[in-house]
Amino acid sequence: MIHETIVTTAACDGRPHIAPMGARYEGEFVILSPFRPSVTLDNIVASRAAVLNFTTDVRVFAGCVTHCATDWPTLAATRVAGVRLAESLAHAELELDELRDDNERPVLRMKCVHRETHAPFAGFNRAQAAVVEGAILVSRLFMLPADKVDREMAYLQIAIDKTAGDAERTAWGWITAAIAQHRERLASPGGQAA
Incomplete structure (x- = not known):
């Protein structure tokens, strides 16, 4: 595990x-x-x-x-x-x-x-888990097919929509922006992602 x-x-x-x-x-x-x-x-x-x-x-x-x-x-x-x-x-x-x-x-x-x-654990939040999964996807963009990323992000979006607070929405925004930037770099002349 x-x-x-x-x-x-x-x-x-x-x-x-x-x-x-x-x-x-x-x-x-x-x-x-x-x-x-x-x-x-x-x-x-x-x-x-x-x-x-x-x-x-x-x-x-x-x-x-x-x-x-x-x-x-x-x-x-x-x-x-x-x-x-x-x-x-x-x-x-x-x-x-x-x-x-x-x-x-x-x-x-x-x-x-x-x-x-240092502080008590308040319990699980589905949006927090979705952000962690989204962060893992971002760390692997260089090796994952775009359609797999899209399918997983669409599913994770459900938890964000239903359970996210401000911190989770901020983090999710960073993740979606990173995916968009990665794709823009691939589509640009030379097609290399940083």
């Missing part, structure tokens, strides 16, 4: 990096598998630390993949050399236990060394 989270890391100079990433659990260990190239991977290798952030603010997911908003407030982590999202519901601080190198997608086995809860 893969859990969609926000991973925060810090560069050697303390600069924070925020990235959506799926995490798996093996007992007390968290497994991360970032694709190369990856700032998250570089930061973890250098600092041997990362933080999993548990948030229902899906603007963070959408903002990161669309590059519409990437400067989310952070605070210093409690026990590791890193940062956490200031507005997360909870976070888990991780230390690198093992790196299984790979040219495409290394596997990082991280040991949880500290957990904190």
Whole structure:
């Protein structure tokens, strides 16, 4: 099972990096598998630390993949050399236990060394789940057929229409704009998507 989270890391100079990433659990260990190239991977290798952030603010997911908003407030982590999202519901601080190198997608086995809860979880919202799925689609536009993206976006739109609040509508707007921009780049002379 893969859990969609926000991973925060810090560069050697303390600069924070925020990235959506799926995490798996093996007992007390968290497994991360970032694709190369990856700032998250570089930061973890250098600092041997990362933080999993548990948030229902899906603007963070959408903002990161669309590059519409990437400067989310952070605070210093409690026990590791890193940062956490200031507005997360909870976070888990991780230390690198093992790196299984790979040219495409290394596997990082991280040991949880500290957990904190900051706010209660209010429950699931279908629009939040739709935004996370939409953000995943945006991150894979380069490899998905347009008709598949269109079918999935049409289905996800139902949850947005029925259950979205302001934050989810903002995030959904970023996602739909990113898809439109991707298609415009493909249709332009040269047909290359950035």
